[in-house]
Amino acid sequence: MDTFMTSTQETWLWIGTAGMALGALAIQVVGHGMKESHHRVTSFFVCAIAACLYLLMAQGQGDIVVSKASLALTPLGVGADVSAELVYYARYIDWVFTTPLLLIGLLTVGLKPLTGGGESGRERIGLVAGIVGADVLMILTGLFGALSLDSTHKYVWFIVSCGFFLAVLALIWGPVRAAAAEQGAQTAALYNKLLGILTVLWFIYPVLWILGTEGTSTISLNTEVAVFTVIDLTAKVGFGLLLVTGIKKMSGAPAAAEKSAA
Ligand code: RET
Numbered sequence: 001m002d003t004f005m006t007s008t009q010e011t012w013l014w015i016g017t018a019g020m021a022l023g024a025l026a027i028q029v030v031g032h033g034m035k036e037s038h039h040r041v042t043s044f045f046v047c048a049i050a051a052c053l054y055l056l057m058a059q060g061q062g063d064i065v066v067s068k069a070s071l072a073l074t075p076l077g078v079g080a081d082v083s084a085e086l087v088y089y090a091r092y093i094d095w096v097f098t099t100p101l102l103l104i105g106l107l108t109v110g111l112k113p114l115t116g117g118g119e120s121g122r123e124r125i126g127l128v129a130g131i132v133g134a135d136v137l138m139i140l141t142g143l144f145g146a147l148s149l150d151s152t153h154k155y156v157w158f159i160v161s162c163g164f165f166l167a168v169l170a171l172i173w174g175p176v177r178a179a180a181a182e183q184g185a186q187t188a189a190l191y192n193k194l195l196g197i198l199t200v201l202w203f204i205y206p207v208l209w210i211l212g213t214e215g216t217s218t219i220s221l222n223t224e225v226a227v228f229t230v231i232d233l234t235a236k237v238g239f240g241l242l243l244v245t246g247i248k249k250m251s252g253a254p255a256a257a258e259k260s261a262a
Contacts, residue, residue, distance in 0.1 A: 013058035020051035023237030031244040043240030053094035062090025092143040110180035138164035
């Protein structure tokens with residue numbers, strides 16, 4: 001039963017705050033002067049949003065204690081059962097904004113620009129809305145699970161959240177990957193590289209959640225906060241830098257190479 005933020009957690013949360021702020025800065029510097037600047041803008045905001053929410057948590061404002069007390073009359077007198085858990089709710093505010101932005105970063109690599117709109121434009125809107133919608137529901141239902149003290153409720157929400165996660169993966173590995181493959185070898189290679197990295201990193205989140213205090217409490221909250229900080233920095237700063245440098249390199253490459261590969 002963890003009910004307060006320890007100094008180890010506080011240190012990691014300050015490392016997260018500084019890392020995200022420096023990451024935002026690094027993305028601006030590395031992406032300076034790039035042609036497709038929207039990639040720099042989305043990657044910058046992913047880190048800037050995370051920096052604000054890590055600051056909220058480091059200052060002790062991003063957590064709540066969920067608790068439940070029940071009293072029962074027994075032959076021996078009144079028995080009390082209290083359960084309480086510290087939940088960093090701010091993570092979910094971070095993720096509900098940053099995961100759609102990360103996915104949009106990936107989608108703008110995989111999906112080619114539309115000329116004309118029409119039916120294909122509508123299909124595109126449907127695909128993007130489906131991916132972002134499933135992602136937002138994945139995070140929200142994960143929050144519902146984290147706030148549940150009853151283990152049945154918790155695992156129901158975990159399974160629902162995993163279902164939405166699988167839907168996101170099915171769409172980015174299916175139709176979006178197929179669209180990226182039609183855009184030439186260079187774009188397909190960059191998309192596949194980012195897709196592989198994103199998938200591996202994102203799989204760590206539900207595993208950590210279920211092993212941590214939100215799930216089975218197999219690992220301590222100190223370890224969980226430390227590992228989340230490292231994974232968050234990799235999934236946001238590392239991924240953002242890869243995206244920005246990959247796009248910059250590709251726009252610098254002769255267009256003929258892309259066309260001949262197509
Ligand atoms: C939760 C709840 C349990 C089930 C699942 C989850 C998935 C979370 C993911 C989060 C990704 C976050 C990123 C943040 C920023 O970089 C919510 C832990 C499936 C995939 C990439």
